[in-house]
Amino acid sequence: MEPFTYSRASQTRDAIAAAASASTAQQGAEVRFVAGGTTLIDLMKLNVERPQQVVDINHLPLSEVETLADGRLKIGALVRNSDLAHHPVVQRDYAVLSEALLAGASAQLRNMASTGGNLLQRTRCNYFRDADMPCNKREPGSGCSAIKGANRNLAILGTSDHCIATNPSDMNVALAALEAVIVVQGTQGERQVPIDAFFLLPGTTPQHETVLQPGDLITHVLLPAPVKGARSHYLKLRDRASYEFALASAAVVFATDAGKISHVRIALGGVGTKPWRSSDAEKALQGHSPTPENFAAAAAVALRDAQPQSENAFKVDLAQRCLTQALATVANV
Known part of the structure; x- marks a missing residue:
């Protein structure tokens, strides 16, 4: 771990100003906000992360869950x-x-991990986490070691010649299906x-994972009002029963x-470079009968653009079965 400076913010504007001023004063220095810190x-x-400035945001007033007047849910x-x-x-609802959320990590980590931090959770690709290995996400232009290396757990949807790393979050998959x-x-x-x-x-440009700009701070997540009569479910398939990342989830x-x-609404995890919303699979089901045959057909649509690597072709069938x-x-049914 390299040396860094630390500050604590008590108001949202103070956190943003601290990040902005640090970046300006140190000529574009890397600044990170820290909440639970379970990834950072x-x-x-x-x-792998080498911020020169860390801003503690745990004292910001962003810890509430509130139902708004229009029925939406506001999550700090x-x-x-x-x-x-x-x-x-x-x-x-x-x-x-x-x-x-309950399918992810361990109870101890869930007690610390924050909603905003989970949204920004970094990939678990072994090459990204090994500072001695080439990785375009960590060091642009150095290459993607995973493409010809150990890629069993990596993505088959949304990949490129520059990166096949998987988004690891369970929460993000659910939020995608909920249209957060x-x-x-x-x-x-x-x-x-x-x-x-x-x-x-x-x-x-795999080093750019979200639309956030330097100094941007996630303050809330908004969920649409629940659809009348709707039911929902999250299914996660993994190598062991707990404290394990998804091979495929739906x-x-x-x-x-x-x-x-x-x-x-359908979203897949464990198989995409981002939480993978499948609007094509949704269209294949909309207006049709809820039968196992229709579900299997929609699952095939969801995976039709999959590009498996040398060790993870099994994920195509696994993800289809998971979604079905x-x-x-x-x-x-």
């Missing part, structure tokens, strides 16, 4: 994963989010970013009317 501190110890960026998973409104909106404060004011636009595909939100599918089962579970 690990990566700093590995010399500092709400801990365990608190969010067990919140009665989340369990009742957004079960997929509660299930995804990320609220960001920066030096230019507040903006709201739909989650599908928040994450970037690697393309030729988050689904589902409602029927008169025996036909009237609302469906998740849909069958929420549809009770």
